[in-house]
Amino acid sequence: MADLESGVGLHVRPELLTVADAVARDKSIDRDEVLEAMEQAIQRAGRSKYGHEHDIRAHIDRTTGEITLARYIEVVADDAEIDPESEAAQLVLSEALKRKPDAEVGAFIVDPLPPIDFGRIAAQTAKQVIVQKVREAERKRQYAEYKDRIGEVVNGIVKRVEFGNVVVDMGRGEGLMRRDDTIPREHFNNGDRVRAYIKDVREEQRGPQIFLSRTAPEFMAKLFAQEVPEIYDGIIEIKAVARDPGSRAKLAVISNDSSIDPVGPCIGMRGSRVQAVVSELQGEKIDIIQWSADPAMFLVNALAPAEVAKVVLDEDNNKIEVVVPEDQLSLAIGRRGQNVRLASQLTGWDIDILTEDEESERRQEENRKRSQLFVDALDIDEVIAQLLLTEGFTSVDEVAFVPVDDLAEIEGFDMSVAEELRERARAYLAQREEDIARRLEELGISDEVKALEGFTPAMLVKLGDSGVKTLDDLGDLAGDELVEILAEDGIGETQANEIIMAARAHWFAEDGQSEGDATSA
Structure with missing residues (x-):
């Protein structure tokens, strides 16, 4: 204890300030943080010398470099429990009053300590503390800055x-x-x-x-903003970017000024602006197209340089069907599907490309199936079925519930024919519902599956025929498997995933119940 109570805790080291300034300047951190690191290093050395149970504190004067080393003893109440590990850093009030008459609970008795002569090990420890603290300060500064x-x-x-x-x-x-x-x-x-x-x-x-x-689509957008003043000023806006890094990219732009073409300024005089971006991106070919709020028009632009003959949107499933001439098919798809893949990324639509011949064959096959459905369901000949198709009827439901006057207006039909067709259609639908209800009963599909939103009775029959009869059966399916089972019902993968997650909901509820039971036990 004698060591602690003798000597004066003052030691002038002006070179510390010079070192702190150099480190702070080199590491781009605050000078005080460097000096605090030095103080902690001196404190650690002091505790190594005098005992870790003591509360040793060091202070470096920010002006003179003077080092003050002292032991702090906290004054506690007489009836307070003193921690054995920090016994040397605490003193009960009755004892403290003997040393310092004005002592009070919560205050500190400060004993100055003599300066420390750093040995080799103490100096090495101090260096490690300073390096560590400086590194932490540098990391904080770097995170805060970026x-x-x-x-x-x-x-x-x-x-x-x-x-x-x-x-x-x-x-x-x-x-x-x-x-x-x-x-x-x-x-x-x-x-x-x-x-x-x-x-x-x-x-x-x-x-x-x-x-x-360097592969992020936003990187390309930022490069164009640097090269094209109109984009930087907000006159031209980049709406979407799709990239196959190092190979090809598509950039959709729109002008906020109707008098300015959005594509021309991005290309620049003789392609100077776009060429600067291409050079930065290692020769990546860039198609600059005009953005449109109309999905069909935007897609036609996105598939450039291929020519598009026809576009059919399926908004429910976020799909778009594109019909192109035979000689444009390879151009529309691109090498390894690159062009259509980038167009899909740019527009956010799933794209299905068909040639005119393929689209014609598919349309003929659909018309043949619908015509045969009318022939079988309504007990009519092929000519009447074709008349219904020509007038835009695509299902028996439409025939059953359309106003009779609309049917009677079809060339060659009169009111009696129209009413007869409507009666036959309704009778067919009623019989179909009975058959479906009976089939559902035979399949034994659970009431929980029947109660799920998004399923028609006909879809439930298809599920039953595929062996899906309970919530567990449905929950075990993947989204694409459910889409395949209900392919003819136009269900998309997003809707299929939502239905499957609804079927799995009871699994999570049971897991939660089990955990609750375990907690209660």
Whole structure:
């Protein structure tokens, strides 16, 4: 104890301030954070010398560099329980009053300590503490600086390449560009200058990670904003970008000024502006197209340079059917499906491409099936069935519930024929419902499955025929399997997934109940 109570805790070291200034300037962190790290290093050395049970504190004067080292003893109430491990750092009030007459509970008795002569081990420990604290401060500064810069394009120098991942020195921080975020066949060497897009900034265990990308669609959009003043000023707006990095890309633009063509300024005089972006992206071919609020028009533009003859939208399933001339099929699809894939990414629609001949054959097959349905269901000849198709009737339901006057207006029909057709259609539907109800009874489909939204009785029969009779059977299916079972009913994969998740809901409820039972037990 004598060691603690003798000597004066003052030691002037002005060179510490010089070192702190140099480190703060070199690491771009605050000078006080460096000095705090030094104080912690001195404190650790003091506890190593005098005992870790003592509360040793150091302070470096920010003006003179003077080091003050002292032991702090907290004053506690006489009846307080003192922690055995920190017994030397606490003193009951009655004892404290003997040493300091004005002592009070919660205050500290401060005992100055003599300066520490750092031995080799103590100096090494102090250095490690300072390095660690400076590194932590540098990481905090780097995260604070870059967390709000996601979405920016930055320039840097390649510092090293590790297994295809590129570490980029950005001046005030390091960024990581993973192999997947580099353009295929793009090679980097140490010292190369590189431009990249800040895709994400995350604070991880080993410090902030700044993730860079050269394959992100947003990178191309930012490059065009740098090259085209009209985009930077907001006159032209980039609505969508789709990329096959290093190979081909499509850019959809729209002009907010009706007097300015959106495509021309992006291309530039003799292609100068687009060529600057192409060069940055290692020769990636870029199609610049005009965006349209009309999905059909937008898709026609997106499939350029292929010519489109016809477009059919299926908004319920987010699909679009495109008919092209035979000689345009390969151009529309592109090499390895690239053109249609990029058009799909750009528009957000699933695209099905057919030739005119294929579309004609499919339409004829659909008409043949519908015609045969009318012949079988209404007990009519082929001529009348064709008349119904020509007038736009596609199902027996439409014939059954259309106003009789509309049927009577068909050429060759009169009121009696119209009424007869409607009666036959209704009789057919009634019989079909009876057959479906009986079939459902035979299949033994559970009431829970019948209660799910989105299923018609006819669809339930198809499920039963496929062995799907309970919620568990339905929950075991994948979305594409349900779509395949109900292919003729026009159910999309999104709707199929929603139905399957509804069927699985009781699984999660049972899991929750089991956990509740276990907790109660």
